[in-house]
Amino acid sequence: MTKTILRALAGETLPVPPIWMMRQAGRYLPEYKATRAQAGDFLSLCYNPELAAEVTLQPIRRYGFDGAILFADILLVPQALGNDLWFVTGEGPRLSTITTQAEFDKLGRGEMIHDTLSPIYETVKILRRELPEETTLIGFAGAPWTVATYMIAGRGTKDQGPAHALKAENRPLFEAIIERLTEATIDYLSAQVEAGAEVVKLFDSWAGSLSGEDFRRYALEPARIITQELKARHPGLPVIVFPRQAGQGYVGFHEATGADCVAVDDSVSPEWAAEHVQVSGCVQGNLASSHMVTGGDALVTETLRVVKAFSKGPHIFNLGHGITPDADPENVQLMIDTVREGA
Numbered sequence: 001m002t003k004t005i006l007r008a009l010a011g012e013t014l015p016v017p018p019i020w021m022m023r024q025a026g027r028y029l030p031e032y033k034a035t036r037a038q039a040g041d042f043l044s045l046c047y048n049p050e051l052a053a054e055v056t057l058q059p060i061r062r063y064g065f066d067g068a069i070l071f072a073d074i075l076l077v078p079q080a081l082g083n084d085l086w087f088v089t090g091e092g093p094r095l096s097t098i099t100t101q102a103e104f105d106k107l108g109r110g111e112m113i114h115d116t117l118s119p120i121y122e123t124v125k126i127l128r129r130e131l132p133e134e135t136t137l138i139g140f141a142g143a144p145w146t147v148a149t150y151m152i153a154g155r156g157t158k159d160q161g162p163a164h165a166l167k168a169e170n171r172p173l174f175e176a177i178i179e180r181l182t183e184a185t186i187d188y189l190s191a192q193v194e195a196g197a198e199v200v201k202l203f204d205s206w207a208g209s210l211s212g213e214d215f216r217r218y219a220l221e222p223a224r225i226i227t228q229e230l231k232a233r234h235p236g237l238p239v240i241v242f243p244r245q246a247g248q249g250y251v252g253f254h255e256a257t258g259a260d261c262v263a264v265d266d267s268v269s270p271e272w273a274a275e276h277v278q279v280s281g282c283v284q285g286n287l288a289s290s291h292m293v294t295g296g297d298a299l300v301t302e303t304l305r306v307v308k309a310f311s312k313g314p315h316i317f318n319l320g321h322g323i324t325p326d327a328d329p330e331n332v333q334l335m336i337d338t339v340r341e342g343a
């Protein structure tokens with residue numbers, strides 16, 4: 001097996017960790033902005049297989065990352081279930097809200113998501129043809145809790161207040177939303193794998209706002225069900241989970257879900273994560289994305305620190321969260337050179 005990401009996911013400790021970056025196709029790259037302008041708005045880019053494949057390939061051509069992440073968005077699943085979705089420039093996503101049983105009853109289920117999402121599978125097929133043979137193709141979806149926070153609020157929120165409120169006031173409805181999203185996520189990721197995705201990653205960006213029993217029921221349990229069902233349908237499929245800002249909740253997440261890799265954000269130190277999370281399996285992370293803006297000696301020092309901290313076990317180098325639009329593309333090159341030459 002020559003693909004280094006697959007080797008790390010199988011539990012191998014490599015002398016140089018494979019590397020890719022969350023949001024690696026994005027607005028910090030002039031070539032992304034050019035293709036995005038050609039497509040029109042962001043959603044038109046997501047649903048245009050030729051152009052979505054093109055922006056996925058851009059960071060691979062420029063930097064030679066070991067992994068390519070499908071270009072799409074976690075909010076395409078609620079859209080495929082029948083939610084309205086649009087993006088307001090400079091502000092972010094907007095959705096028609098789901099806060100009542102009547103609104104929930106209008107949502108579709110199961111197979112119908114493929115009517116909307118089939119262009120995404122087409123993007124995956126193009127990528128499998130066009131990616132260099134050493135590059136691993138990563139499919140993804142949002143985790144049910146994170147996607148639910150957007151569906152319930154109708155937008156991004158700082159503290160996920162509306163979702164927490166619905167959970168407190170109408171738990172059966174809240175749980176029905178989580179269950180519907182769990183089902184749809186399995187079907188969506190399964191279709192990505194059938195189209196050629198070699199690994200799938202589940203993004204639970206707001207897992208950190210769940211605590212105690214809620215964390216277990218709405219972050220860990222859906223991740224376990226999705227991981228187990230995907231592995232039953234696709235034996236040997238590697239799964240990466242990202243319960244962002246889980247803190248202590250990262251401990252034991254591999255065992256509890258059966259995932260092959262747990263991605264960690266930069267609110268925990270790499271030394272702590274090596275001791276408490278990497279002991280259970282492969283980890284991905286966790287350089288602060290702010291270094292891609294500021295660069296310099298601190299970037300080099302902190303990159304080497306992450307590499308060293310995780311050097312005794314399976315590790316995929318990544319940022320702690322997505323790269324931001326104000327990042328300097330040259331700092332990305334410096335990070336990659338430091339990982340590959342300085343390790």
Ligand code: CP3
Nearest residue numbers: 022023024025026042069070071072073074092203205322
């Ligand atoms: O990582 C990648 O390069 C793959 C593609 C990808 C995108 N979004 C493209 C995107 C992935 C994996 C996502 C995940 C995603 N989307 C998450 C979870 C991960 C995280 O970052 O926490 C969330 C919460 C979303 C929802 C979303 N999409 C928001 C809140 C926004 C607006 C924020 C912003 O930066 O404007 C998006 C838009 C979005 N998704 C962009 C990209 C490249 C920017 C859109 C543009 O070109 O204008």
